[in-house]
Amino acid sequence: ETGVTQSPTHLIKTRGQQVTLRCSSQSGHNTVSWYQQALGQGPQFIFQYYREEENGRGNFPPRFSGLQFPNYSSELNVNALELDDSALYLCASSSSGTGGLSYEQYFGPGTRLTVT
């Protein structure tokens, strides 16, 4: 198994609320990426953190924010939830060199977020 864990498994929120999703990276990995996966689609890159700094961002608004902690665990925060934010949120950890170039990633099982 990958060793990447995510919590919670499922979450139901109301439009306008805020949510925090958590990820614990695999031991020894210094890079974490977050993805949003809508039903029937491939994962869409939200952002990546390398050594506690945001290293790159996909096409997501500022209400999607994140943190990476010294122990390489990570959080994804989403403010002002919208119905379209309903999706599976995946985190993936990897071990990257200088600049955060990503190689193979190890994914957690995901958090299923439903916004009503």
Place this chain on the structure above:
Amino acid sequence: SQQGEEDPQALSIQEGENATMNCSYKTSINNLQWYRQNSGRGLVHLILIRSNEREKHSGRLRVTLDTSKKSSSLLITASRAADTASYFCATVGGGFKTIFGAGTRLFVKA
């Protein structure tokens, strides 16, 4: 928008047959990876092929990469019912971003 596009979108075969999935992408890459996903859960990394490689094998998996055509294929030989899953190609360019395609849904009938 997603860079990788898999073909076909869905594939149904009998156990023991081979399954071939194709992926096309648009820009230059550092490497291309294939992942498997069961029942909408976490993705499992299958194989990585670098831009200077043309073919790679891992067990029953064979991946090819043609950078001139910006395409890759994944071949699963002697398919098993347990191979039923969604398969995604993912491209990594000059930096941090991994871009996934929409996936091929493979169903292997026992």
